[in-house]
Amino acid sequence: MAGESAEEHGGGHGLTGELLLDGFILLGAALAFVLLFRRIGLGAVLGYLIAGIVVGPFGLGLIESGESILAVAEIGIVLLLFLVGLELAPARLWRLRRDIFGLGLLQVVVSGVAITGLVLAGTSFTVAAAIAIGMALALSSTAQVLPLLQSEGRLNTPLGERAFSVLLFQDLSIVPLLTLVAVLSRAPADPGAPPGWLLAIYAVVAIVGLVAAGRFVLSPLLNLVGRFAERELFIVTGLFTVFAAAALMDALGLSMALGAFVAGVMLANSPYRHELEADVDPFRSILLGLFFLAVGMMLDVGVVLAEPLFVIGMAAALVATKVAVIFGLAMLFGVKARAAFVMGLLLSQGGEFAFVLFAEAERALLVTETATSLFGAVVTLSMATTPFLMALAKRFGGVKASTRDDLDGPDAAPPAGAIVVGHGRFGQTVSQMLMGANIPVTLIDSKPDQIDLSGEFGRKVYYGDGLRVDLLREAGGDEARAILFCNDGTGLDEERLEAIRMAFPKTKILGRAFDRRHLLAMGEGELDGAFREVLESAIAMARKAMELVDLDETLIDRVEEEFRKRDCDRLAMQREEGDMHAGAEMSFGGPESLDFDGAEPR
Structure with a gap:
């Protein structure tokens, strides 16, 4: 019996080794x-x-x-x-x-x-x-x-x-x-075949x-x-x-x-x-x-x-x-x-x-x-x-060229306190205010052209569909304190939000609504905050995010005030010089002046 058992055991190892090879x-x-x-x-x-x-x-x-x-x-x-x-x-x-x-x-x-x-x-x-x-x-x-x-x-x-x-x-x-x-x-004929x-x-x-x-x-x-x-x-x-x-x-x-x-x-x-x-x-x-x-x-x-x-x-x-x-x-x-x-x-x-x-x-x-x-x-x-x-x-335009392989996906992003999906006009405002409060932010966008443009202003934006649960998990959604959907609203509906809510039950979730109909389509109860276009709603969303992560109210007010001032000054410089890059160093999270005095890292 012992010999037989050993033989069987050896045979099992042989099969395993063959499969491994x-x-x-x-x-x-x-x-x-x-x-x-x-x-x-x-x-x-x-x-x-x-x-x-x-x-x-x-x-x-x-x-x-x-x-x-x-x-x-x-x-x-x-x-x-x-x-x-x-x-x-x-x-x-x-x-x-x-x-x-x-x-x-x-x-x-x-x-x-x-x-x-x-x-x-x-x-x-x-x-x-x-x-x-x-x-x-x-x-x-x-x-x-x-x-x-x-x-x-x-x-x-x-x-x-x-x-x-x-x-x-x-x-x-x-x-x-x-x-x-x-x-x-x-x-x-097979007599048993139906x-x-x-x-x-x-x-x-x-x-x-x-x-x-x-x-x-x-x-x-x-x-x-x-x-x-x-x-x-x-x-x-x-x-x-x-x-x-x-x-x-x-x-x-x-x-x-x-x-x-x-x-x-x-x-x-x-x-x-x-x-x-x-x-x-x-x-x-x-x-x-x-x-x-x-x-x-x-x-x-x-x-x-x-x-x-x-x-x-x-x-x-x-x-x-x-x-x-x-x-x-x-x-x-x-x-x-x-x-x-x-x-x-x-x-x-x-x-x-x-x-x-x-x-x-x-x-x-x-x-x-x-x-x-x-x-x-x-x-x-x-x-x-x-x-x-x-x-x-x-x-013939029927099949899109392969996605670019020179763009990093969210799995390469370091841990962050917030994830911002969409880095267009809305997402830029939201992310800057969070950065102004020294909250580490992971930026995600699905448009290579937008990612390239953001890179010109010193922003690191990761490529991917930020509405996918698996991609958000790769970006650190389980550890993030807030996920903010700042994209144009395409695909962000009640069903999608319900899946994201179940995947990240402890994370605060905020979303941008393109218009009233879109706000209704997102349903009730799946978001901790929903905000409609454009500047004021972006500012309100950023304030809400900072409140949810327990920042001091005085600091939040100072960040908003400073953001509005910098934004006005930058707008004046852009008009005067006719260059969208003018005053980039003045914004929160820019190549220079990255931090706002008084904000503690979160």
Whole structure:
């Protein structure tokens, strides 16, 4: 028994060591290639793909199999669809129904028919095999397109919504496409497999069940977790929700990603939505990177080298065909020519679900293992073209250039007594008065031009979306005594403020209202103070912040009086000299005269 136990113990260490070594190789290769490809402007996805090719069984052979890694990494796609669902409240999803079931359906059918014709023309496949391959290639890469739209802030734009609608229908179409492959199959029928109509009923029942569970089980559970304000419990609850919904769909033979998406939609109206998004997103990021590593590892370089012209030609034909089809359909649905072309470029690649359909077609005896490898290479190569096509799309104004990498994020900020979000005309006044009272301030703004302008006046402003809970936490929101929202009001509503309030229950929260309607939209009870435009409201907000952090009333009056005097003197100098930089040294927090005599550090 002792010998057996020791042997088992040693075997466990061997497995652990192997996993650690594989992880070291994969992450090291990913780090090197992603850094390189980011540096030369080709994006992270291509870096992951090349890293996977290099270390995989068909490259240097440092990792033996990509299939097992792909099985784990597909959880990244599941988490991605959950996060997308969080962005889509049921009312908004209903608004997109025309694009989902109109444009999405037409894209899958028309692209599938056109690509089936390409496969028939370029191979000796049977019609059944060409249909199975063609319909699989009609699908695009959700794992590649959605992170791109999210990172560029375009998911909620008309272009982003239409692209997402097509991708969502593609995911919904997995079940009927698998049924189509089963109908075309030359393999003996599986007596235990449910018919397609039964799968459709399962899907409807499962979705209804998930919605009911979200309303009557998950919402009360989140309210209970929210009382403890423990971030770890939010992470566990979020992952539990995703895995439970995905496992239910998988058990019914349906798409795991669809289940995760429904779970996200269930929580889209929850006040905890932003907290869940911040907690789940890091897992999504690393697993999606692992997914593209696995896709690269599965690329059979030998097959590509045996027929390079076919692979390259078919990949080019695939991209061109999908661009043309999507361009035409988008124009038909009222999209302007430029945006329609960009949408075609966005969705032109093959998708991750093609690998699933290829495997089913092989089991159905429709295609050989060599053909599966060959068209897998076509999909991988088409994915590799996406960064280059996105560079082309930027020339047409459809995709914003990558965010600048020379701006520091709030995680680089030192601890501060107050966080000021937005450093425009309002935020400048508020922050100066707080600085005049010697309260350390962290400044955050999402506009690079504004950050550059503030830098000319000696202000250090950190780049980021200050309405995000995770970013505020990085900026020190848990330790700050006050958070002041001085931006133009875009996105600052009751739901967002409720999430921020729950994340930072001990921090005083003040907000700027653009006008009366915006003040009403922010609701009651979520702010310790709400102030409308412009100078006087900024001064009042700064006074309120100083009162809440227990500054002496006399000091507050002196700061306000001195600020008004300096502001008037500076305004006179600017008028006289015709230069906005005139008198910059006179303001609180300026390059010179940073402090106000009599104010003690807080």
